[in-house]
Every structure is written in C-alpha cells, then in structure tokens.
Amino acid sequence: MAEKLISKIPEGPLSEKWTKHKSQLRVVNPGNKRKLEIIVIGTGLGGASAAASLGELGYNVKVFCISDSPRRAHSIAAQGGINAAKNYQNDNDSVYRLFYETIKGGDYRSREANVYRLAEVSGNIIDQCVAQGVPFAREYGGMLANRSFGGAQVSRTFYARGQTGQQLLLGAYAALNRQIAEGTVKSYPRHEMLDIVLINGEAKGIIARNLVTGEIERFGAHAVVLASGGYGNTYFLSTNAMNSNGSAAWQCYKKGAFFANPCFAQIHPTCIPVHGDQQSKLTLMSESLRNDGRIWVPKKKEDVMKLRRHEIKATDIPEEDRDYYLERRYPAFGNLVPRDVASRAAKERCDAGYGVNETGLAVFLDFSSAIARLGEDKIRERYGNLFQMYEKITAVNPYKEPMMIYPAIHYTMGGLWVDYNLQTTIPGLYAIGEANFSDHGGNRLGASALMQGLADGYFILPYTIGDYLATQFKNPKTDTSAPEFDAAEKAVRAKIDRLMSIKGKHTVDEIHKKLGHIMWEYVGMARNEEGLKKAIGLIQDLRKEFWSDVYVAGDTDNFNQELEKALRLSDFLEIGELMARDALNRKESCGGHFREEMQTEDGETLRDDKNFMYVAAWEYKGENEEPELHKEQLKYENIKIATRNYKD
Amino acid sequence: MDFTLRIWRQKNAKDKGHFETYSVKNISPDSSFLEMLDILNEQLIHEGMDPVAVERGCQSSGPVSFDHDCREGICGACSLYINGRAHGPDDEVTTCQLHMRKFHDGDTITVEPWRSKGFPVIKDLVVDRRAFDKILQAGGFISVGTGGVPDGNAILISHETAEESMDGAACIGCGACVATCKNGSAMLFVAARVSSLALLPQGKIEGAKRAKAMVAKMDELGFGSCTNTRACEMECPKHVTVSHIARLNREFLSAKFKD
Numbered sequence: 060m061a062e063k064l065i066s067k068i069p070e071g072p073l074s075e076k077w078t079k080h081k082s083q084l085r086v087v088n089p090g091n092k093r094k095l096e097i098i099v100i101g102t103g104l105g106g107a108s109a110a111a112s113l114g115e116l117g118y119n120v121k122v123f124c125i126s127d128s129p130r131r132a133h134s135i136a137a138q139g140g141i142n143a144a145k146n147y148q149n150d151n152d153s154v155y156r157l158f159y160e161t162i163k164g165g166d167y168r169s170r171e172a173n174v175y176r177l178a179e180v181s182g183n184i185i186d187q188c189v190a191q192g193v194p195f196a197r198e199y200g201g202m203l204a205n206r207s208f209g210g211a212q213v214s215r216t217f218y219a220r221g222q223t224g225q226q227l228l229l230g231a232y233a234a235l236n237r238q239i240a241e242g243t244v245k246s247y248p249r250h251e252m253l254d255i256v257l258i259n260g261e262a263k264g265i266i267a268r269n270l271v272t273g274e275i276e277r278f279g280a281h282a283v284v285l286a287s288g289g290y291g292n293t294y295f296l297s298t299n300a301m302n303s304n305g306s307a308a309w310q311c312y313k314k315g316a317f318f319a320n321p322c323f324a325q326i327h328p329t330c331i332p333v334h335g336d337q338q339s340k341l342t343l344m345s346e347s348l349r350n351d352g353r354i355w356v357p358k359k360k361e362d363v364m365k366l367r368r369h370e371i372k373a374t375d376i377p378e379e380d381r382d383y384y385l386e387r388r389y390p391a392f393g394n395l396v397p398r399d400v401a402s403r404a405a406k407e408r409c410d411a412g413y414g415v416n417e418t419g420l421a422v423f424l425d426f427s428s429a430i431a432r433l434g435e436d437k438i439r440e441r442y443g444n445l446f447q448m449y450e451k452i453t454a455v456n457p458y459k460e461p462m463m464i465y466p467a468i469h470y471t472m473g474g475l476w477v478d479y480n481l482q483t484t485i486p487g488l489y490a491i492g493e494a495n496f497s498d499h500g501g502n503r504l505g506a507s508a509l510m511q512g513l514a515d516g517y518f519i520l521p522y523t524i525g526d527y528l529a530t531q532f533k534n535p536k537t538d539t540s541a542p543e544f545d546a547a548e549k550a551v552r553a554k555i556d557r558l559m560s561i562k563g564k565h566t567v568d569e570i571h572k573k574l575g576h577i578m579w580e581y582v583g584m585a586r587n588e589e590g591l592k593k594a595i596g597l598i599q600d601l602r603k604e605f606w607s608d609v610y611v612a613g614d615t616d617n618f619n620q621e622l623e624k625a626l627r628l629s630d631f632l633e634i635g636e637l638m639a640r641d642a643l644n645r646k647e648s649c650g651g652h653f654r655e656e657m658q659t660e661d662g663e664t665l666r667d668d669k670n671f672m673y674v675a676a677w678e679y680k681g682e683n684e685e686p687e688l689h690k691e692q693l694k695y696e697n698i699k700i701a702t703r704n705y706k707d
Numbered sequence: 708m709d710f711t712l713r714i715w716r717q718k719n720a721k722d723k724g725h726f727e728t729y730s731v732k733n734i735s736p737d738s739s740f741l742e743m744l745d746i747l748n749e750q751l752i753h754e755g756m757d758p759v760a761v762e763r764g765c766q767s768s769g770p771v772s773f774d775h776d777c778r779e780g781i782c783g784a785c786s787l788y789i790n791g792r793a794h795g796p797d798d799e800v801t802t803c804q805l806h807m808r809k810f811h812d813g814d815t816i817t818v819e820p821w822r823s824k825g826f827p828v829i830k831d832l833v834v835d836r837r838a839f840d841k842i843l844q845a846g847g848f849i850s851v852g853t854g855g856v857p858d859g860n861a862i863l864i865s866h867e868t869a870e871e872s873m874d875g876a877a878c879i880g881c882g883a884c885v886a887t888c889k890n891g892s893a894m895l896f897v898a899a900r901v902s903s904l905a906l907l908p909q910g911k912i913e914g915a916k917r918a919k920a921m922v923a924k925m926d927e928l929g930f931g932s933c934t935n936t937r938a939c940e941m942e943c944p945k946h947v948t949v950s951h952i953a954r955l956n957r958e959f960l961s962a963k964f965k966d
Contacts, residue, residue: 108853111853112852112853115852115853126776126782126784127774127784127835127836127837128836128837128839128840128880129840130783130840130880131776131777131782131783131784133776133777133782135777135781135782136777136779136781136782145859147860183854185859186856186857186858186859187853187854187856188859189856189859189862189909190849190851190856190857190862190909191848191849191851191909192848192849192872192903192904192907192909192910193876194864194869194870194872194873194876194903194907195859195869196869197864197865197866197868197869198866199865199866200863201863201864201865201866202860202863203859203860217859219873219876220873220877222781222873222877224781225781225877225879226873226876229876232843233843233847233848233849234848234851234852234853236840236843236844236847236848237844237848237850239840239844240844240845246840248837248840271829271835300776300777300778300782301775301776301777301778302776334735334737335735335737335738337734337735337738337742337745337746338738338742339739339741339742339745339778340778340779342778342779343779447799448779448780448804451780451797451800451804451806452739452804452806454806454808517853517854518853518854521853562756563756564756566749566752566753568745568749569749610752610755610756612751612752612755612756612769612770613769613770617718617719617830618719618772618829618830618833619772620770620772621752621770
C-alpha cells in the first residue's frame with residue numbers, strides 16, 4: 060500500500076525544486092479552461108484566494124461556504140500578522156531563514172520541499188495584498204512596518220493593527236467578488252458540503268445542504284478543492300469560530316483520502332481563561348502581544364493565595380517577587396518562544412500551584428514595562444483593539460492591570476495528506492490551507508497560517524491543479540444524475556433521517572461538551588498511553604450514546620442550526636478517536652504533541668527521530684474497523700536535525 | 708442573574724412572526740449575550756423533548772435561530788437588535804462581545820432581528836444580508852489579478868493615510884448601520900469601503916467609478932438614502948465614522964462631473 064503515498068517531491072537542489080517543477084507542470088490552454096469546472100469548499104484565505112485566482116485563469120468555479128457571506132470565514136479572526144521573508148528590516152532574513160525557522164518551529168515533522176516553497180512565495184503574498192489595497196501598517200516614511208513573532212529571531216511579520224486576518228481576507232474576498240461579477244465564479248453561501256462524490260475513483264462533485272431551505276443539492280465538477288479549515292472544535296472549547304468544523308475533510312477521509320498527523324493540534328498560550336461552564340468558546344489574545352508583554356506568575360505561593368482571594372492586585376506584587384518564567388527558562392527567546400513551548404510552560408507553573416485566578420488556571424501578561432518605555436499611546440496604536448476586546452470581555456483595563464491568560468486549542472497542524480501538488484490520495488481532490496497537513500509539522504509558528512493559506516490559494520494550487528486538469532478537458536461536464544451521485548445523496552439523506560429520528564434525551568451541545576472534556580483531559584496539552592487508551596474507549600462509548608440518545612430539534616426542510624451542529628458533531632466524535640489513536644501511536648514528544656513518557660529532565664519535548672521521523676497517514680477501513688497506518692518518511696537533506704533549543 | 712426575554716419568532720420569510728416570552732435563571736454576569744441565548748436554547752430543547760411539558764401546553768417554537776460564528780467581534784455574523792439598539796446597550800461592541808453584566812438582575816430584554824427592507828428575515832433572528840455581497844461585487848475591489856504586481860514597498864503610503872484607510876477597512880459588514888438607520892440606508896457600509904480604497908494610491912485610480920457603481924447598486928437593492936442623522940456612526944461596533952461618507956460623496960460627485 061506504500062505506493063499510495065507518492066509525495067512527488069521534485070528532484071534537484073532545494074532552492075530550484077519549485078521553479079523546475081513549475082516548468083514541468085502541464086498547463087491548460089485558455090479555450091479549454093473555459094470548459095472546465097472546479098468546486099472550492101470554503102472561503103477563508105485559502106478558499107477565497109484559490110477561487111479568485113482560478114476564476115481569473117478562466118476556469119468555471121463554484122465556491123461554497125457555510126456562512127451567510129464568504130467574508131465571515133474564520134481566517135478573519137487572525138489578529139497578529141503574516142510572515143514573509145522580505146528582509147525589509149535588513150536583519151539578515153532570507154527565504155532560507157524563514158524555511159529553517161518553520162521547520163525547526165514544527166519540530167522537524169514537516170516536509171522540507173513544501174516548507175521551502177512556502178517561504179519562497181511568501182514575499183509575493185505581501186506584494187499581492189498591497190496591490191489589492193490591504194492597509195498594512197506603515198512607517199512614517201511610507202514603508203511597510205514589521206514586528207516579531209514567536210519562534211523567529213528576525214522581524215518579518217506584516218500586520219494591519221490587530222486585524223490582519225480580516226484585512227487579508229477582505230483582500231481575497233474582494234478579488235473573489237470581482238470574479239463573481241465577471242461571471243467566472245458562482246458563490247453559494249449558506250451551503251454545507253455533506254459528501255464528496257467519486258466517479259471511477261476521482262473527485263467529481265459534492266452533495267451539499269442548502270442551509271436556508273434544507274434542500275439536498277448535487278454539484279458536479281472536474282476537480283474539487285477542499286479549503287475547509289481545521290478540526291480544533293473537536294475540543295468544544297477552542298478559539299475556532301462556533302461553526303468551524305472538520306466534516307468536509309472527514310467525508311473525504313471516509314471516501315479514501317488519507318488523514319495525516321491528526322494528533323498535531325496547537326494549543327495557543329495567550330487566550331482569555333475559561334470563566335465557567337456556561338462558556339461557548341475561548342477568545343484568543345494575539346501572539347503579537349508577546350512582543351511587548353511579559354509573562355509572569357508570583358514567586359511566592361502566599362501571593363498566589365492572596366490574589367485568588369482578591370486581597371491584593373497583581374500591581375501590588377513587587378518586581379523581585381515576580382517569576383518571569385519564560386525569560387528565566389528560555390533566555391535566548393524569552394517571551395517569544397514558540398506557542399507549544401509557551402503553553403507547556405504556563406501549564407507547568409499552574410500545575411505547580413502558581414496559577415493566578417480563582418480557578419488556578421491563568422498567568423499574567425503584563426504591559427507595564429512596555430508602557431513605561433514607549434508610553435500608553437504607542438501601545439494603544441499597536442494593540443488598541445485587542446486591549447479593548449480584553450476589557451469588554453473581562454471588565455479589566457489592561458493598561459492598568461496585567462491581562463490574565465491561559466492556553467487553549469487554536470489550530471490543527473494535521474489534516475488531509477497531500478503530495479507536493481497539494482493533491483490528496485484521491486485524484487482530482489486537492490486540500491489547501493489548514494485543511495491539509497503539509498507545512499507546519501508538530502507546531503505552527505505564529506503568523507504562518509495566513510501565509511500558508513494565501514500561498515496555497517494564490518501561488519501554488521493555481522499552477523499544480525492545471526497538471527491534473529490538463530487530463531480532463533476532453534471529458535464532458537460531470538453528469539450529476541450519475542449513479543454515484545444517487546448513492547451519495549441517498550446516504551446523506553439516510554444519515555439526516557437517522558439523526559432526526561433518535562429523539563433522545565441529550566442535546567447536541569451536551570454531548571459535544573462531554574467530548575470536549577475527554578479530549579482536553581486525555582488528548583490535550585499532555586498525553587500518556589494510559590490516558591489515550593482510556594480516551595478511545597470513552598469516545599466510542601460517547602459515540603454510541605450520541606447515536607442512541609441525542610435529540611435534534613426542528614425539522615430537515617428548514618433552516619435548522621441544531622441539525623447542522625448534530626451533523627458536525629457526528630464527525631467530531633470520529634475525528635477525536637483518530638486523534639487519540641494517532642497520539643497513541645506516536646510514542647515521542649514533538650511540537651504540540653507532548654507524551655509524558657517522553658520528556659527531558661527539564662520537562663522539554665523529547666523526540667524519537669529514529670522511529671518517528673515520519674508523517675502518519677491514516678486510511679479509513681470502514682465503520683468500526685481500525686484505520687490503517689501508512690508512513691511517509693521525512694528526509695531532511697538541507698537542514699541539520701537538532702534538538703529544538705530556545706534557551707541559548 | 709435572572710432575565711425575562713421577549714424574542715421575535717418567525718418560522719420563515721413568509722411567516723408573519725410574533726414575540727414569545729421566556730425566562731432564564733442563574734445566568735453568570737460574565738456570560739456573553741449569545742451564551743445566555745445558548746442557555747435559553749438548551750432549555751427550550753429540553754422542554755420540546757419532554758412530552759409531558761408539551762401535553763401541558765408548552766407552546767415553544769423550539770430553539771431560537773440566530774447568526775453567530777467567531778464570537779470575538781470580528782466576523783460580523785451576529786446581528787441582534789436588543790432593547791431597541793443594534794448590538795445592545797454597550798458601545799463599540801458586537802452582540803457576541805456584549806456581556807450580561809451590562810444588564811440588571813430581573814430585567815426584561817427585547818430581542819429582534821435587524822429590521823430593514825434590505826435584509827429579509829430567514830428565520831427568527833436570522834436575516835439575509837446577501838445584498839452586502841452584491842454591493843461589493845458591483846465595485847468594492849481594486850481591479851488587480853493574482854501575480855504581476857510591484858514590490859510592496861514600491862507603493863509608498865504615509866503612516867497617517869494607511870491608518871485612515873484602515874479605519875474604514877475595519878468595517879465587519881454586520882449591517883448594524885442599516886438596521887439603525889431610519890431610512891434603512893447602507894451609506895456607512897458603502898462609504899467605509901469606497902473611502903478606504905480611495906485613500907490609497909492603488910485604489911484611487913478607480914475611485915470615482917467605484918463610488919458610482921456601488922451607490923447605484925445600493926439604490927437598486929432597495930436601501931434608503933442618507934439624511935445625515937449619524938445614527939449609523941453611533942451604533943457601528945467598529946467605530947467607522949461618517950467622515951467616510953463625506954469622502955464617498957466627494958468621489959461620487961467627481962464621478963457625476965465626469966459624466
């Protein structure tokens with residue numbers, strides 16, 4: 060079966076691979092492009108940029124999103140910035156340095172050739188966005204401004220206040236709108252893909268539910284692009300938007316696309332702590348805040364106790380009694396260590412009893428020294444909207460008092476396995492952005508998700524998909540009355556009918572919260588063999604409970620948010636199990652995946668390169684069957700493998 | 708905290724709609740408004756699954772539908788009219804960032820969908836805002852394709868100009884301006900985009916044409932005209948000001964002169 064994982068990494072020196080590969084990709088002539096149809100699922104940075112670029116090329120594109128407008132995709136919530144190796148700061152940045160830091164940040168579990176290409180096109184993204192009118196922050200001389208992000212030793216992050224994702228998405232959405240107006244792209248908002256349709260083993264269409272009318276609709280194409288994001292909401296509480304889900308990717312997995320490294324989930328260190336069990340989601344505070352904010356907990360337990368009893372405030376604790384634990388443990392990177400390292404360090408302090416809020420699950424993020432150094436106005440200009448957001452949520456003024464933060468699930472590095480062309484193991488099915496696995500290894504660096512989404516959508520997929528479509532232009536339009544569509548639609552209807560007919564005793568959210576607790580407890584920041592085995596059993600039991608005792612309110616032929624949630628949860632209940640299986644298989648600690656059995660004396664991650672330097676790609680084998688593991692060995696020809704060191 | 712909720716219920720676009728009254732108890736002041744609605748919905752679902760309650764004449768229409776997604780004030784999906792104000796009684800927030808500590812224990816809270824001709828109701832509190840997409844499709848972009856563009860620093864933009872452009876670009880497309888306006892005008896939404904792009908050298912080229920096309924589309928879609936009441940600015944969760952409307956008018960007039 061190993062032959063299914065052909066990565067198609069081009070031969071030759073690293074820096075020439077992409078150029079050489081492009082020259083060898085087949086292209087489709089303009090006349091034939093007009094005969095070809097492409098379906099794009101999702102309108103975040105990946106989906107919107109891909110759909111717009113493919114439309115410009117002359118293909119007929121149908122783009123689907125579950126929101127009421129493409130502009131609402133969750134890329135919009137990215138705050139801090141986007142990386143690019145422009146070296147505008149003259150701080151010795153380069154394509155190689157961005158590549159190297161991304162591989163290192165990912166703890167040597169990403170694919171070298173893909174990451175290099177990502178770094179290579181990063182500069183083009185900034186140029187593209189500027190041309191579209193994205194109002195990036197500027198210096199007084201009119202040049203683009205930069206700031207630093209975790210895991211980087213140079214200043215290469217471009218930003219638009221604390222709303223960078225929003226501005227980049229509005230740029231891609233504007234490009235998409237232009238194509239919609241031109242007629243090359245047709246937009247289907249409030250539509251959810253519920254299955255992928257294969258004809259002769261190739262992706263040729265989808266079954267979607269019109270979320271307004273409840274109608275089940277069929278759409279055919281010559282190829283399908285999945286840009287549906289990650290599966291972080293498996294945990295119920297996460298920084299993902301409420302409607303973000305893994306279902307589109309999961310249907311592809313169940314139809315034969317391999318799912319890679321599902322256990323690699325990123326836990327973001329700077330989120331607003333959980334306040335109680337009525338909470339629906341967690342709010343991120345941008346990583347950019349770690350440029351000027353210092354993270355600390357008290358040195359003395361008595362101060363911790365007084366804080367919890369509200370007898371003192373953080374500002375009452377003198378400098379010498381504060382433990383700036385990141386600066387203490389990681390002098391070279393300080394508060395700007397990568398996310399996984401910062402998250403675990405916060406957990407370590409809180410587990411040791413130094414957590415600063417009532418639940419003991421919070422640390423301080425303090426701006427007092429930056430305000431003293433730069434003045435409040437400068438801080439307001441840099442982070443004003445984030446400070447305002449914090450104050451609205453917590454009723455605490457962060458200009459006066461330090462913020463309280465705690466780690467939360469934020470991003471999933473795992474996703475559908477793709478080759479160098481971003482094609483999954485299903486011919487004609489492509490996966491881009493967070494939906495694929497390829498670029499971030501065991502941990503994604505801050506400001507790199509936006510970079511990857513736009514790199515894939517603007518500059519990579521539009522080239523690579525042509526290589527497949529060049530074999531398709533002689534084929535007529537896909538006939539949606541084909542028996543494969545009949546079968547897929549029938550299965551979708553049967554699943555919906557089954558869900559509606561259970562009429563049990565538990566709401567969808569109640570079961571989702573239970574899943575979230577299992578995932579956070581056993582497949583969260585620290586994992587071990589016993590816990591993971593337990594989690595698999597618990598998830599299987601919960602799945603049975605769901606299918607026998609869930610209550611889905613409302614009806615099918617109508618706008619029904621409970622049904623939407625139930626369909627997504629049915630998949631989360633399977634994704635969670637695969638995450639736990641993958642985590643159990645990977646008996647090493649790397650990036651965001653921390654196996655307690657594998658750590659150094661200092662509590663740092665301990666990789667096992669001899670046995671686990673591979674991508675774990677899982678193949679679906681049927682309901683209640685164990686999935687089959689395929690391994691893509693990772694080869695590092697241009698980088699020296701080392702232990703990640705952020706200390707010196 | 709305990710609350711009485713008067714919520715607009717409407718099965719679909721054709722239904723006439725009506726208010727229903729519910730009560731919720733033990734709500735944490737730290738809960739967001741939408742989390743409070745989540746709790747109400749869990750309650751309504753449980754009532755609906757209880758045959759005894761239904762037999763007793765429990766008349767619930769099931770869980771309340773409302774749009775929401777990011778719940779951190781940036782996606783623009785949430786859209787409630789709360790006690791007569793778009794996004795409720797706090798300033799510069801979306802409904803998802805409104806917290807129950809802004810209300811008093813025992814309050815009666817009235818919740819309605821956006822009320823505007825431009826935004827027909829889909830169900831309960833959910834409205835159809837596709838008109839906003841259509842307005843932007845009419846010209847809310849710079850006509851540049853992927854690739855073949857100059858270096859980012861080849862276009863110099865002053866710090867102040869970039870900041871001012873960003874002020875307009877901060878619009879999240881929620882529709883509060885339209886819902887608040889007595890004329891149902893989408894002027895602030897249109898102006899935010901026109902002005903943000905017109906300020907930038909790369910956007911200026913199509914400025915007049917863009918203004919004309921977007922205003923024409925806004926009129927065509929049934930949005931009202933602007934009479935400078937400035938209500939939109941008061942309720943905008945992102946503090947987009949009417950100064951952008953002034954800039955839109957300049958662009959629009961310049962387009963008219965060229966005709």
